[in-house]
Amino acid sequence: MIFRSEASRGYTLSAPATAYVGFLVAAPLVILIAYSFWTQTYVTLDKTPTLKNYSDAFADPLVRHLMLRSIWIAGAVTVVTVALAYPIAYFIAMKARKKTIWLLLITIPFWSSYLLRVFAWKLILGFNGVMNSALMMLGLIDEPLDFLLYNEFAVVLTLAHAWAPFAILPIYVSLQKIDPSLLEAATDLGNSPLQRFMRVTLPLTIPGIIAACLIIFIPTVGDYVTPALVGGSDGKMIANLIQVQFGAANNWPLGATLSLIAMLSVGFVAIVFVITATQIGRRIR
């Protein structure tokens, strides 16, 4: 035997993957933090440590506005996506006969390019787009609706579509784990189907709901493509501002600062959410 113990074999075999991910998480973070204390004027990078980027970022109403809006939109997307997805997860876990086919059907669209799916929504919701032209052809409206594209509604709708499988799968897994005898017991004890759902099924799926919420909320706060394509000026989010700092504005220290602020805000909201949701889950039970 080449390796002495089980543990050392485990370490050796998993080392390339963990070292790779670990390095690419930790190293950029360190450099990002360093950058956030530096300043840049045009092309010269000044490495004197300063808190100027942070004070600038906190003083700028645009930054605060975009950060709050990103969190608000991500929250709305999370609620809408999970609410739409729960019945589907329930249907697949409890009612559907061909579960694997349904799961496959749900995940296939997710594998098409994210960029193209968002682009499709832009075409559908546009002023002279698919939806308006179809409604006009059917004679349902006389002139195009102008509230479809370039606002928060378009961003929420597009992302609720994009994240669907991420919400369905964790909830499905937690529904799948429910012991059927618990449901039978609830019925035997005289619970109506609704009572049974509220008292047994829903509380038992709270871990799945929490997982779904986190999987959707965290990446959505930092989403770039959707606000850029369908958000218009009313739907811009923090990621768009970060991209500008690394692109046209060429102010990497400020971009790094904004990235860190975004990361910390997401983490903070996520932790508060998990604690609250767990508390609520306990109380229902």
Place this chain on the structure above:
Amino acid sequence: MKRPSTLTAYAFLYLVFLYLPVLFLPLFSFNSGTIVAFPIKGWTLDWYRKLGEQDTLIQALWNSLGVGTVVALLSTAMGLFAARAFVRYRFRGQRAAEGLVMLPLVIPGIIVASSMLVLFLFLSLKPSLLTVVLGHTFLALPFSVSILKSAFDDFDGSLEEASYDLGVGVFETFRRVTLPVVSPGIVASMLVTFTVSFDEFVLAFFLSGNQPTLPVYIWSQIRFPAKLPNVLALGSILLLTSVLLLVLAEYFRRRSSASEVQ
């Protein structure tokens, strides 16, 4: 026969919501008019024909294919070892290691992209296809690890024991016993990680420099209304390719779980 419930009806409506938006791309890619709206003017294949004449597109396609292939190989190789370690051995810090490998799934894209750009320039790596490969491998790793973990889950460890008992060495056992059994999982992992890389936009947008991948090329075209039919035709081909690759991957994944039963 039982009356279909409201829940079933909802499920079918939901499927329409999932599929319809995506299907508009191929529908309008055959439209001879350049405006994406009803009514459809006429049917044509011109937009598809014109795709082959565009050199920058072809170059971007080759870039994406190359990046995707290397990413599939790298992430599947690392994922193979890691998945085996996670399933077969128990070691301290194992759960932390498994969690770490899944981390790329939950970090917002813009933060991964901006922080990697900063890192690579710090290391004097100019944005190029190489940096895209490094970034995409990071993103693809959780997918390959979880696919290969389920492949190893289904693998009966006593087969390896038997091989050792018969005096076959570690590497020879891996090649002759383990590898054939988990190979459908490996194929599935390569297909999925290739697709992850092939479709990825934000990281490539930050890290590709002047060597655009296909999604970055599409992004540059989306802004020009005149290029719209072009993007539709190209997008439709990409949609079809991704779906075919994934159905193929699913087939191999199923085969890897089925082999346990036999």
